[in-house]
Amino acid sequence: MAEMQIGMVGLGKMGGNMAERLRRAGHDVVGYDRDPKTSDVASLHELAERLEAPRVVWVMVPSGDPTRATIEELGKVLSPGDILVDGGNSHYLDDQKHAERLAEQGIGFVDVGVSGGVWGLENGYALMVGGDPENVRKLMPIFEALKPEGEDGFVHAGKVGAGHFAKMVHNGIEYGIMQSLAEGWELLDATDIVDDVPGTFKSWRTGTVIRSWLLDLAVRALEEDSDLSDLKGYAQDSGEGRWTIQAAIEHAVPLPAITAALYARFASRQDDSPAMKMIAALRNQFGGHAVSSAEGQHAKGADSPGADVIPPVEAER
Incomplete structure (x- = not known):
């Protein structure tokens, strides 16, 4: 696998771990973050100067205005032939706008939906990629270093926007699975028939059709707090569930489970x-x-x- 140089913008929990995984694979990573303690350079302009052309810059900042502002600023310091990667949880329609504007300057754009959370540093990150095939091909050494070992964990899902669209649907499915696990746990806990609720969840990890990483994490949570009494039943949503339902409405696709899971999160925030x-x-x-x-x-x-x-x-x- 050829070594590459890459700029990483945003060195938080995800971006910082991704930069470290790339370095472990032998890639040269120049990182920029608003926190000077973690940043290798003082500005995006200095980041561009440190990178050899053609440059690759990966943006890993919160979706929405922070990502839009970062991409706009990078557009001013990058050059024709460079590639900008948005690895945050951006809306797929934003990707299409960014790609169109950057293309006017000769700058390539690739969107990547990233899943793996804090475990990705050791286990690898599942990558869902959207963009021009030639740009994706150039980035394959980076993708190979970030993805889990084996043939799975990576897909070039389609044109610009496809990566984030796939990640959006992935997160919508996640909402539904999490809600089902939560409801099952609540019902088990409510009965006087089942004495060992955590043990029941743990038993499902092997040989059952619902075994999964989310089930493993549920077991881990119950081992740490058997009745979850240390937590408040309040669940935030990061936006992808809403976007998934909006897309479903636009395409007339029924999503009753995912929709109900999102509404359950809304209900969790109401004291009365x-x-x-x-x-x-x-x-x-x-x-x-x-x-x-x-x-x-x-x-x-x-x-x-x-x-x-x-x-x-x-x-x-």
Whole structure:
């Protein structure tokens, strides 16, 4: 595998570990980060000066405005024949805009969806790549160093935007799997029949159809905190789940599991659900069902003394 020189912009948890994995493979990495303690150069301009033409610069910063601003600034210091790689979690439509603008200057653009998290340094990173075949070919020594050993873990998914589109769908699937594991754990924990919930999860790691790395991580979490009492049930979303559902709507593809998983995360952030307040109010109105006040006291319901007489109903409708 030929050694290459590459600039890495963004040396956080992912970018820093990726730079280290590339160095271990013999590549020359010049890193830039806003934190001077981790940066090899003081600016993107100095980064470009340190790299030999034709340059390869990999951007690994938060998606959205930070990535857009970084790519715009790099466009001012790179030259025709250079290649810019966006390895963050950018939206695939942004990739197409960046590629078009950079192409006007003769600069190539490749988008890479990266999966592997903090474990990627040792295990390798799964790479989903979008871009011109010739640009991808030039970058193969870098991709080979970053990916896991073996034939899997890398795909040239298609044209510009395909890498991030594939990663977007990957993360949407991840939402659904995580939600299923979480619901299964909650049901096991709620029953008085199953005594060993962590052991049950652990038993599934071998020989079952749901064995997976996410299951392994669930087991690890339960080994550290058997009832997860140290955590608050609040789950953020980084955007890819929303984008996946938006793309599904545009293409008229039903995604009930992924959509429900995203909505479950929204629900996790509500200490007191406004929608559930309305449901409680409606149940009280049509059926006289008891409700709880904001202070935790039961309000008047069908069985409460002095409650308004409400015609009986057979069931909620």
